[in-house]
Amino acid sequence: MTLFSIAKKNVARNFSQYFLYIASMVFSIVIYFTFVTLKYSDTIEREIESSQKIGSLMSGAAFVLIFFVAIFIFYCNAFFMKKRKKEVALYALLGVRKRQIGFMLFFENLLLGAVSLLAGIIIGFLASKGLLSILIRLMGYDVAAPFAFSWQAVMNTVIIFMIIFLVTSLQGYRVIYQFKLIDLFHASAKGEAVTKPNPVIAAIGVFLVGLGYFLALQDMTSKIWQVLGFLVTPMVILFATIIGTYLLFHSFTGTMLKWLKKSEKWLWRDLRVLTISQLLHRVKAHATTLTLIAILSATTITAGGAVFGLYYNISSTVKQMDPNTYMFVEQDEATTKKINRIVGDTDYNRVVETIEQNFTYNDEKMAYTLLSESEYNRLANVQQRDEIHVKGHQLYALDAAYDERFSPSYTNMTLQTKQEDFKVIDYKPYNLLNSALAYSTMVVSDDVYDTFAAKKSAKLQHFRVVIDPDATKADAKKVATILPEDAQLSSQPADMQANVESMGVLLFIGSFLGLVFLAATGSIIYFKMLTEAEEDKAKYVMLHKMGVSMKAMRRSIAGQNVVIFFVPLLIGILHSAVALKAFSSLLSMNLIIPVCMWMLAYTMIYALFYVLTVWSYTKMIKQTIQTEGV
Known part of the structure; x- marks a missing residue:
């Protein structure tokens, strides 16, 4: 042979x-x-x-x-x-x-x-x-x-x-x-070296993880971020979280299990004394592996949750930045007729006049798009926004991208021209014009607008704005083909498609990479636990000889696997929840629904490995008992 x-x-x-x-x-x-x-x-x-x-x-x-x-x-x-x-x-x-x-x-x-x-x-x-x-x-x-x-x-x-x-x-x-x-x-x-759980090291582990969470949840404008810097702070967060996680498995989990062991009423039921004793050994022996699984789970859930969250919010994000279906620099009459034939009946199709105006704020020049009150209210009515009214030298700010952490407050802001001062009386967190063609917008009274427009230096802009809820990607392509490059077309369907494409690819890649990582982590624990089962055969045979039922042994096996499987997962989910909370705060985006969906899907697939491991472990012990003829 x-x-x-x-x-x-x-x-x-x-x-x-x-x-x-x-x-x-x-x-x-x-x-x-x-x-x-x-x-x-x-x-x-x-x-x-x-x-x-x-x-x-x-x-x-x-x-x-x-x-x-x-x-x-x-x-x-x-x-x-x-x-x-x-x-x-x-x-x-x-x-x-x-x-x-x-x-x-x-x-x-x-x-x-x-x-x-x-x-x-x-x-x-x-x-x-x-x-x-x-x-x-x-x-x-x-x-x-x-x-x-x-x-x-x-x-x-x-x-x-x-x-x-x-x-x-x-x-x-x-x-x-x-x-x-x-x-x-x-x-x-x-196996891996086993050390006794140390309450001091356990406390340090909890402190480091808490420190990582605290820093991650701070605004980037906070004093801590400013003192440590934008490069050092993320490194400190990663270091504290990873080292803290290792110490949690090294000592904290063991300390908690030892504390449970002292509760005699709870301990002497079924095979809990055996379950706790074996867990004390396994958690300490496999601290490095369990840490890697927790960190890998956190990374997978965070990356996947972030991409899925962005994909889930594409529609609202694009509509926030492009509230109009099409917006472009007004063209000649022949081109306009061609466009009108494509778009057909629409909710809104007219030319909107704006002025590109520089103001001074704290000795710094800032460019804004001026929109008259009447023009605003016409467009706001179609977009189902509130009407506004301004008087004299008042300004009303519109800015969908505004973030008070990184930008000066609009409240009581005074903007200056060479001749006059204007005061911002309020602010709305949305755009009325597509952001690709307009700066942050200031709404002024019609009289003030006419005064600015009458100046020789006025930079008047005429945009055709079309709102068509029934627009298709095919229509958007036709419009883009007709318009010349200098029309500076801003197309909501085209931007939507571009975002769906890029996020769709990332979601596809992230999902399948996540599945591979999940399969790998599940397999690693599976192999680890079956190795333990091989070593524990004699113990379970002895227990069976002592009259312990297979049902009690199965409960003990399931309990041990619950801790080994789900404690790293729980810690990974906590890490990812904090990371995704920080991510959503940074983007000012609500990610709760997509992130919960992603975590649930990950946990359900992960649970299949747990079920398979418990089944294989129990089967191995059962076969050994039958072979021994007990």
Whole structure:
């Protein structure tokens, strides 16, 4: 029997143990292959205007994905090697040469990689139509997605992943040469270093996380940000949060479990004493891993929540900046007639006159767009805004982008010209004119407006403003084709499409990268807990002999897994909630609904790994008890 045949038999025999590892690798390959396929997709290049930008984003996402997947595969490979060191030692004890054992492990790893690669490419091709449809839909296009197959994508995927699998195979080959026989036999007993929980270190961990949260929730205009600076403060937040998270797992969680252990009434029910004792060991032993999972979960939820929040709010954001369907510099009569034929009946279609006017505020020149009271009220009536009335040297400010943290207050602001002073009496947080063609707007009385317009130096501007709720993307393209470049067209449908395209691509990439990260973190905990199950078999057999029911053991297993799975997730969600609160405050945008939806989706998928782990763990213990004939 050849070494390759033995390797094949080993893979087939241990397939159930390898299944989640293979599934995670296949999923990663499917996503990578999809990203690369979309980069070379003829449909995207032909139908989508920003195809070059999409190609660049897909390349960047593929690089991030391959970097993460490489680390994940190396980690999983190290896990399986550790699990099989005793088997390797037995081969050596039976007289099999080191070189032969090394080649057998090399072939096994290569075979697993080749099977995963083949399955990933086939599934990736079959799923390409669906994934391409999702991307096109997210980008706001109504285009039929074909099956996408690209030899360039296949070669790219094969080369990248074969390099990774060759490296991991060499890693397996070297195992037999790296350790003594006695070390290989006792490898499964070695874990991460365990230290006693320290209440002082636990308090420091809570303080550091609290400090990170406090700094993150401060306005960027606060004294702390000004003292530390805009580069140092984010670094302090990251440092405090990451170190604090590690200390939470290192000591705080252990301290809380020890405190629970002192509650005798609670402790001596079911198998809680066993559950707490095992958790004390596991949380401390895997502090580094649990910290990485919490930080990775926080990063994934924050990035995904932010992108989904922006995508969710595209419509309101664009309408805030472009309240009118079209706005452009008025053209000749022939061009206007062509435009009118395209837009047809509208809610509003007329020329709006404005003045570009410089004022002085605190010795600094500031440019504003002046709009007369009557013109404002006509347009405001159609846009369903409040009417306003100004007198004499009064100004009424309109500014959708205004943020009191970064801009001078409009309250009682006095703006000056060479001859006169004007006082801002109030402010509205919206625009009436499209922001691409107008500065922050000041509404003045008709008399004052006429005075400014009569000046020789007046910079009068005539814009055609069209409000058409039924406008389509096709109409917007026709309007853009007719108008010359100097018309400076501002088109709400075009801006909406551009935003949907860019955010749709980011959401697509972020969602699938997030799924890969989620699959990886779930797999890591799964492998960790099944390793623990392997070591705990004898304990559960003994408990069964003592008369403990399988139901009680299942509750104990579920309880341990709840802590190992959901404490890192809970901390990750808390970190991301603070980060997203700071992000929403910075953008003055309400992200509660999209962020909650994103967190719920992440938690539900994560919970599937928990259910699978509890099921596999319980099954392993049950089979052991049955095998022992108890």
